[in-house]
Structures are given as C-alpha cells and as structure tokens.
Amino acid sequence: MSQTTGSIEASRSDAPRAFETVLHHIESLILEGQLRVGDRLPAERELAQQLQVSRPAIREAIRTLEAQGVLASRVGSGALSGTRVISERSEALGRLLRLQVALSQFPLDEVVVTRIALERSTALLAVERLDDEDLEALSSMLDDMDRVHDPESFNEVDTDFHIRIATAAGNTLVSDLTRAVRTSLRSPILQAEQQMDEWPEFRESLCGQHRGILEALLARDGALAADRIEEHIRHAYRMLPMGRPLT
Helix, strand or coil, rough: HHHHHHHHHHHHHHHHHHHHHHHHHHHHHHHHHCCCCCEEEECCHHHHHCCCCHHHHHHHHHHHHHHHCEEEEEEECCCCCEEEECCCHHHHHHHHHHHHHCCCCCCHHHHHHHHHHHHHHHHHEEEEECCCHHHHHHHHHHHHHHHHCCCCHHHHHHHHHHHHHHHHHCHHHHHHHHHHHHHHHHHHHHHHHCCCCCHHHHHHHHHHHCCCCCHHHHHHHHHHHHHHHHHHHHHHHHHHHCCCCCC
16 A cells, blocks of 8 residues: 555545544533533634644534534624524424434334323423413414415424423423424424325314314413313324324
8 A cells, every 4th residue: 555545535534533633622611611602712723733633623523513503604804704503402403303204214203102201291381380471372373274275384383382381381491492303393294194085074173173172271281271172183193195094
C-alpha cells in the first residue's frame, strides 16, 4: 500500500470518530449545564483546533444537532450570527417519531398504546386547567370537523383537537410527547382513511366521539374524559386498515 493510499484510508477511518468526538463534546457541555439555550458555540475553526478534528467533522456534527432541534445556525457577522443552542422539543420529537414509525422501528400497535396512556394523562390534567379560550377553540374545531368531508382536512383538524387538549394539560413533557406521538401517526392515519370505502360513516362516528370528549371536559370530569379518549382511539384503530387490530 502506498503512503498516499494509506493516508486516504486512515483519514476515512478517522472521520466517523472525529464526528462522534464533536457530538460527544457538545452534548457533554449541554448535559453539564455549560451550554444553555441561547448560548453561542465557538467558531468552527476554534472548535476544530480545540478538538483536533477537521472542520467538515464540526459541520457534520452541527447538522446532526440542528436536525435534532438542539442547534440553529445563522450566517452573518452580527450579534445573532453563528451557531446557538435552541430548544425545539416538539418538532424534534415529532421528526424522530415520524421517521421511526415509517421505518417500523416502533410497531404501530405499541405506538397506539403509548398514545392512549399519554392522552389519558393529558385529559386528567387538562380538566383542571382548561380555560374559556381552550374550550372555545375545541368547540370551533368540532364545528370544523362537521363541515369538512375529505380525509386530509378532517385529519388536520382531528390532530389539532388532540394536541390542543395536550397543550392545555400544562405539563410540557407530557404535552410534547403527546404532540410527537400524534403527529407521527398523522400520515399513516390519513393513508388508512383514504383507503376506506366507508369513510363518511367513519367520519360521523369520530365526530360524535370528539363531542363526547368535549362534553366530559366541559363537565370537568377527568376520568370520563380519559375513558372516552381511550374508547375513541381504540375504536379508530379497530376500524382503520392499518395492520393488526388492537385488543
């Protein structure tokens, strides 16, 4: 093997380690509290010298953390330029779950059972915190569901209805997880709905169930709201052509 060829192969074998070194370094700074939301990372050149890696390795690690909703980069020379730590929890979780569900890394029935557990929790929490604005918004969404007659538009309002309840719960971690799970299921639900010959009847049943959920929330009956949400979710997945039915 020539010296040149050996150098190229060594460089290739070092690349993944260099990228992981940068990732581990930035993650450690965040976990240890040395980097917080709004803080700016050192410049590429400085990081490369500090960690003894190439600038492409720095860029690759930054791109990965940007996709995870942890970093954001802005070109320029002003005070807001450079790469900063951000927090886009819901968006990042949603992206991750959408891809994993699409690749079947998480079996669909397990995702649905997780959704039930989360949405039962958000219902119990939401009844204590729902205000007039939340209730008006939920009622308006139900009116929108009655008006729309195509799966795509209905699916969009349906998603917003469940997310609004989760947001009203006031627990940001539970709300973000619920939002991520429901968003990850949006596409497979829509695809299944578009395959249904009995879509109009299915839509009517969902509208009635959503109204039952809102009635329980208006009555501040968390246990009833949680039961109705679970019944609604299980009914939907029994009817939808999405694979093995839930038990």
